[in-house]
Amino acid sequence: xxxxxxxxxxxxxxxxxxxxxxxxxxxxxxxxxxxxxxxxxxxxxxxxxxxxxxxxxxxxxxxxxxxxxxxxxxxxxxxxxxxxxxxxxxxxxxxxxxxxxxxxxxxxxxxxxxxxxxxxxxxxxxxxxxxxxxxxxxxxxxxxxxxxxxxxxxxxxxxxxxxxxxxxxxxxxxxxxxxxxxxxxxxxxxxxxxxxxxxxxxxxxxxxxxxxxxxxxxxxxxxxxxxxxxxxxxxxxxxxxxxxxxxxxxxxxxxxxxxxxxxxxxxxxxxxxxxxxxxxxxxxxxxxxxxxxxxxxxxxxxxxxxxxxxxxxxxxxxxxxxxxxxxxxxxxxxxxxxxxxxxxxxxxxxxxxxxxxxxxxxxxxxxxxxxxxxxxxxxxxxxxxxxxxxxx
Amino acid sequence: xxxxxxxxxxxxxxxxxxxxxxxxxxxxxxxxxxxxxxxxxxxxxxxxxxxxxxxxxxxxxxxxxxxxxxxxxxxxxxxxxxxxxxxxxxxxxxxxxxxxxxxxxxxxxxxxxxxxxxxxxxxx
Numbered sequence: 103x104x105x106x107x108x109x110x111x112x113x114x115x116x117x118x119x120x121x122x123x124x125x126x127x128x129x130x131x132x133x134x135x136x137x138x139x140x141x142x143x144x145x146x147x148x149x150x151x152x153x154x155x156x157x158x159x160x161x162x163x164x165x166x167x168x169x170x171x172x173x174x175x176x177x178x179x180x181x182x183x184x185x186x187x188x189x190x191x192x193x194x195x196x197x198x199x200x201x202x203x204x205x206x207x208x209x210x211x212x213x214x215x216x217x218x219x220x221x222x223x224x225x226x227x228x229x230x231x232x233x234x235x236x237x238x239x240x241x242x243x244x245x246x247x248x249x250x251x252x253x254x255x256x257x258x259x260x261x262x263x264x265x266x267x268x269x270x271x272x273x274x275x276x277x278x279x280x281x282x283x284x285x286x287x288x289x290x291x292x293x294x295x296x297x298x299x300x301x302x303x304x305x306x307x308x309x310x311x312x313x314x315x316x317x318x319x320x321x322x323x324x325x326x327x328x329x330x331x332x333x334x335x336x337x338x339x340x341x342x343x344x345x346x347x348x349x350x351x352x353x354x355x356x357x358x359x360x361x362x363x364x365x366x367x368x369x370x371x372x373x374x375x376x377x378x379x380x381x382x383x384x385x386x387x388x389x390x391x392x393x394x395x396x397x398x399x400x401x402x403x404x405x406x407x408x409x410x411x412x413x414x415x416x417x418x419x420x421x422x423x424x425x426x427x428x429x430x431x432x433x434x435x436x437x438x439x440x441x442x443x444x445x446x447x448x449x450x451x452x453x454x455x456x457x458x459x460x461x462x463x464x465x466x467x468x469x470x471x472x473x474x475x476x477x478x479x480x481x482x483x484x485x486x487x488x489x490x491x492x493x494x
Numbered sequence: 495x496x497x498x499x500x501x502x503x504x505x506x507x508x509x510x511x512x513x514x515x516x517x518x519x520x521x522x523x524x525x526x527x528x529x530x531x532x533x534x535x536x537x538x539x540x541x542x543x544x545x546x547x548x549x550x551x552x553x554x555x556x557x558x559x560x561x562x563x564x565x566x567x568x569x570x571x572x573x574x575x576x577x578x579x580x581x582x583x584x585x586x587x588x589x590x591x592x593x594x595x596x597x598x599x600x601x602x603x604x605x606x607x608x609x610x611x612x613x614x615x616x617x618x
Contacts, residue, residue: 409529409530409551409553409556411553415497419506436527485508485511485551486549489551
């Protein structure tokens with residue numbers, strides 16, 4: 103059974119055109135990009151070509167791109183590397199949103215233990231940061247603001263350009279970082295318009311390979327390497343370059359940019375078709391994605407009176423892959439912090455299912471969901487001792 | 495996080511799911527953190543649990559635990575049923591992911607609640 107895949111926010115399949123460009127760099131052109139001989143130079147050229155492609159997509163200078171192992175590393179490098187570059191460790195203040203990815207929130211927790219003050223900005227009901235809250239949170243000691251371009255769970259797009267403008271207007275220099283991991287397929291990420299100093303991205307979310315990503319570091323920004331060794335990547339990220347991965351990332355980002363409008367148009371149509379039908383066919387459903395301000399790919403629902411994980415597994419048995427932000431899905435029993443920050447009650451958050459659509463999804467696949475899901479939801483509501491009482 | 499084959503089997507086709515309208519007693523327990531709720535109906539005759547049914551609001555583990563527990567309890571005496579431990583259910587299911595162990599406690603707690611309610615009703 104071919105799986106109908108609706109979990110593109112978790113990862114995407116590698117595009118065949120990306121894979122094709124990567125393959126020679128595993129065997130024929132296997133040289134270390136730091137070697138001086140011809141094989142090394144071939145790899146070095148391939149890495150630099152990829153750097154140019156990434157720079158073109160972000161509208162920046164290739165020298166401002168550092169290749170990493172992915173967004174988690176890029177995010178860690180910004181938080182740890184920026185703080186490490188500062189002379190004083192006292193009175194440092196950082197602002198992040200409360201709906202950031204763990205790869206931002208965990209470094210923040212770590213910095214808090216070291217005495218750095220962190221403000222976690224609340225969000226509106228749709229998950230969006232309020233620029234006035236940000237304004238009020240700014241302090242003399244604020245050195246970094248980090249707000250994701252778009253949220254991984256509900257798909258909300260944050261007002262990055264507005265925030266960039268606000269921060270640029272301040273008397274003191276406040277560095278601005280955005281985690282654009284989820285955004286690159288759908289949004290034009292022009293770092294000069296966003297007015298960011300740092301931007302993180304990952305290959306595997308844009309139909310490229312896993313284990314490779316990049317960080318945009320605006321020229322002149324202070325940053326200290328956190329991984330030391332062979333001085334690669336402008337001495338900011340030591341380690342032998344992952345040449346096939348970097349080549350793949352370069353091609354993937356080029357394709358994402360070139361085919362963005364076409365893909366968005368297709369995905370948004372499918373997504374809206376899905377949302378309309380699910381809301382119509384399944385009573386007691388809450389749509390947590392603000393369709394007017396979210397990525398085209400996302401449709402995040404809460405089904406009252408059940409637990410998301412049960413629905414996820416039953417869908418999986420029937421060949422449909424989705425994800426859940428609900429309790430127990432991974433490490434903790436608590437519902438997703440993003441949903442709680444949006445003011446969604448734990449009972450409702452527990453019944454969440456996220457669909458994240460991609461460029462290869464078909465109408466047939468969405469129709470399959472629309473056919474199957476109402477039955478699955480009804481099945482689990484039926485065995486819930488509380489829900490039956492409610493409807494009787 | 496990986497579920498055992500047995501957990502998935504119970505989850506897909508749970509045994510003893512439903513209600514007993516003329517139950518001898520009912521027990522219900524909830525876990526406020528994960529939001530799970532477990533309700534157990536028992537029918538007792540001559541000190542033996544002749545029938546048992548469950549209703550659950552919860553994840554796959556909670557549903558599988560309910561199903562396995564009710565299998566273990568059916569046709570046992572009250573004392574035998576009270577001796578069933580959380581570990582026994584986890585073993586019976588071929589293990590549970592660490593963060594799901596609490597689901598097995600909820601099942602046992604609901605069963606104990608039902609038996610307690612039964613014994614209380616007998617004294618009156």
